[in-house]
Amino acid sequence: MLINQFLLLGAVLFCIGVYGVIARKNAVMVLMSIELILNAVNLNLLAFAMNMNGEGSADGHVFALYVLAIAAAEVGVGLGLVLLIYRNKRSISLDELSEMKG
């Protein structure tokens, strides 16, 4: 297996996630796109971990696990925010949130 096939798959997923963040208006869909981006990063970390595991360290795996934990925390807080926004505005369209516009 080439290392590039994993890295290119990660790049494809990352770019699809970036497109989703830009194109989507629904806040839940934006969170899903962010999950795509985080998974692409994890795929890269694990491919590099396998590429460099000659010295017998688990650094890449530990990084991937930490990214996973941070992603879980981010989804929890993000969905809490979405519920709060929905309760206040009866909508989760991100283009209606302009309170902080200068």
Add this chain to the structure above:
Amino acid sequence: MLAAQVLVAQNIAFGLIAAMMIVGAIRVVSSNNVVHAALWLVLVLAGAAAQYLLVYAEFVAVTQVLVYVGAVMVLFLFGVMLTRARIGKENDLNNNNWAVGIPVAVVLFAAMSLALITGYRADKLPGPSAAVKVDTRLISDSIFGPYLLPFWALSFVLLVAVIGAIVLARKD
């Protein structure tokens, strides 16, 4: 000879799973139905777990299934159910200028693939015989050894996230 056959099987598995993941990811960002998008996301996350198995990261793969496919997807579906009275097709999921995202994503991918292809032309990953198995014992030795301080910080982040999510979502 046997190792070569194993690698061929791994390459075929990689191709199939990668195609499945890319189709799923495109459906996630293009579907008009929030619940369908969440279910396509399950496919992508499960495919990612299978790819982790291909790079010998069993522990991360199992954790991915537990955390992402289990917990995070349930959270997403709860989020969809709690914020949307109606389940079905919706027409206002995209921004008005959603098409701007396509050139951005294409240019980004062109830049990244150019850098990757020129940087790692045809470098091979170490085969199954040469690879040092990173087992659960080694991972736990790393987490509770050199990475103990980040682990504590991560625990605090999770605690703060739990409390913050409760405070945010609570009805006063």
